[in-house]
Amino acid sequence: MNFFRPSKAALAALLVYATMAASSAAQPAETFLPACYKPAPGDNRLIQYPARSGPYRMALVNGYTGIPWRAQMIEETRAWAARPENAAQIKELKIVSTGADVAAQIAAIDNFIQAGYDAIAFDAVNPKAFDAVARRAKQAGVVLISFDNAVDTSAIVRITPDWVEFEAIKAQAVVDMMPAKQGRLLEVRGPAGNSTDRDRHAGLTKVLSRYKDIKVTEVTGNWDTGTVQKVVSDAIAVNGNFDAIVCQHGCAGVTSALKAARSPAIPVGGDAANGFVKGLIEQKLPGISVSTSPGQGPVAMQAAIALLQGKALPSLVNLPTPYALTKDMKPNVNYFPDLPDTLETVSGYANCGVQFSAAEMKRYLTNTNQGS
Template sequence: MKRAKRGGIPLAAAVGLAVASLATSLTSVAADTYMPACYKPAPGVTTTIKYPARPGPYRVALVNGYTGIPWRTQMIQESRAWAARPENARNIKELKVVSTGADVAAQIAAVDNFIEAGYDVIAFDPVNPKAFDAVIRRAKKAGAILVSFDNPVDNAEILQITPEWTRFESIRTQATLDQMPVKKGRLLEVRGPAGNAADRDLHAGVQKIVSNYKDIQVTEVVGNWDTGTVQKVVSDAIAVNGNFDAVTCQYGCQGVTRALQAAHSPAIPVGGDAANGFVKALAAQKLPGVAVSTSPGQGPVALQAAVALLQGKTFPTRAYLPIPYVLTKDMKPDVNYFPNLPDTYETVASYVDCGISFTPQEVNKFLADNN
């Protein structure tokens, strides 16, 4: 994939945690951590996390938060697909999945239930970054291992696996602004759920880049990562303010392209997600833009790490995942978007550096319901 540049510098370049848990080992981060090309130490992380190996097969739980979001649906499907593969199934006695919605108390209760039921490891995508200290202490006392993924928690006592969200948004915002013919005007920022750690860090990424452009003003709206909501708030923003000069959107970004089309907006730069409908729309509407991906393969990546921790493998205490992206001008059908697949399909289903790869056919064999 080609890298966009700014002033001859690659776009991606423009942009010691202390752990105390049951028998956890703290050492300097070194090349002997598990799959270092996948689980890369976050900048400034100088310690590792390791637990005594325990015999398998293991009881594994996955606790999702938000529901009704296609990314979460596919993440659960991919997690089940990964666990069903023979090489992984032999290590997993059972995998239980539960989605609790946006209620942080319900998510904490679900984690507690799995701790009390004696599960070996619980991977969870946290609703709120600051609410999990008490349940982390309870897991430690009970001997359960917790792994957070996707959205980080503000707690250094468990393994955290996440994209570097501020850099993620810096890549998207920089690529969007790079495609503005004149670096001045109004940028519409479509944010996610209030109070969410990823939204917080993504917003910081926008601010980091926009601070370099004194003639660009930002208008914020909240799309809640939902395509319908995004379409409404973008349409409302255009109705109130007139056309914008660029848009950056966290997720549900097909709502942006629909709103722009309905408003007969000029072909302005749009930065968004990697959902099939959005990427197809960028190509079809000839919008200069960028699709930046956090793959739903994060679920399997987290489960892979969870099993490896149970087997005594070593990880950096906070691991950052790769950030794939592609510009409209480089998009190709059946490579970056899929004309014959649903709009909700996440076009980047894999993390190749993590050994995680799926076909749509494999993913669609599995359901995303609670069990």
Template structure:
């Protein structure tokens, strides 16, 4: 079985002509529009699997690591894993590629990762195919159609935030603050494209852009600087780290304005307490668990969409309810995107917070 898997792996990368409707568990692995499907010859388990994270310096990445470990700890998943390793390598594509190559050389069956950049992985995709290793990027995905990738529609996520803000402003504004993410990542690029698809249509709009690195502390600093330089804005669109953005505005006694922000617990607490209109939309860090589940299903021979689009969890500010979609008794850094009902039972806070974000 193993040799058949290895021999067929490269051909499997080219065998993407099946329609996505033929893929396994479409209620979970929802195909992106016009995507094809990918499958590999089935391989016997249990499996050696690794998650190679890049940047680990914000709460979302910590939650993604905890989600991956929580998934692997569930008994029904643990019995399928001979080994499970998690490492973070920083914001360096060469280091991430080297780590993936090391796991390939060590005979790992599958590797999930959130890519440092979208275009540097062509060589490692070929090496993984030759070795019979399944690669499943998620969140920050690659500019390739050769492997299965797990994501939300990042452009749609950006559009949702920007459209909500502009709808609350009746489609008119003179100045908007845009807080972007970590430069060089496909997620940052695509969310901004989605936001700009809305904001570019607003006549006479000035867009003040800052780089928040998807981090609460960084966002608070750069937004404070931007407000001191550019003055009052009429709305905010923020990729992540929105709690820092709101805190900077409150500290500056800025008027309450519509916000399109992320879904960390602290963001929703601040929106509810300060009656901030807008939307809290999540790039759920539990996506890391879906990538692991997809890797296992691919190893079992199931066809999956080449591009999987998970649903975007979101709630409008006037729908916020304590104990239901935000949790005053939990840490502000806790991310409310704890899972996808279509795929598996969402994690409890205890499951997630019982996992470390460290390499293992």
């Protein structure tokens, strides 16, 4: 297949990066949809590209696989792109998953760059190693966006929760629910080397540094429910019951392990997967559900289209962090008794105009289970 390749001079004139240093007094009106795409504290850089006409060829390169969150994110991205107002802007949408191999993910991004795609969003395997591919995207005039697991380069737009604050919210709530601010807390971490795991661990450490009588035991759950259940069960078997647990993701494994061990009703902080939230309710566990929505995929695609249209975005965007305490949870609002445990209960971001109904989410889960 042959692709049109403009001259270097034309490419430089038309598609060069326009990375703008904004002052601390920058006005929100300078950027696209500021209620959604809020700059991270202390980061005033903006990124903007020359506008080009659509419709656009878009790609999403997912890395880590094997957890329902990623499957729902992909299905929500497809559904969002199929809505008439979005489909009018998208000539083609290609989605691939590369697993935990960073070289494979970079190769997939390079393939889309070489194939002449207009924009590529990716959920990075780790925060490093993407500087070179960001430069290659820049040279080719391709909009590159990192989301969820942010990369450590300011050359592209990165969209992510503030993961340090995210886990700090969870950890502080768990400590607040402990009858005495002492004892043993189990931390269930994600994949080693991942930027999200790194930052979330930092958030928990930030909180617990103020409580010298709380001792932390770490295990690695890899964000996988089955793995989480095993490592929590093993930790209880070796150490006895804990006084509190903070889990990053796959946290239905925590409630299952506590139930099997006949543990006392200890405070638990975890994700927003339907199974975990239902476990809190059914086992009467004091706890908190903190969400990172799979709606990040559509939010990243929406940002890519805005950049292709010449609009500016902050270099580092921090999305809001929805959460709910057990005492405040309501059926069919915070959890869904008739929907699968794998459902992520917070499907989108209202401030971004990305939302999905329970019926839509059920359909996406059906599509996922059928392998679509």
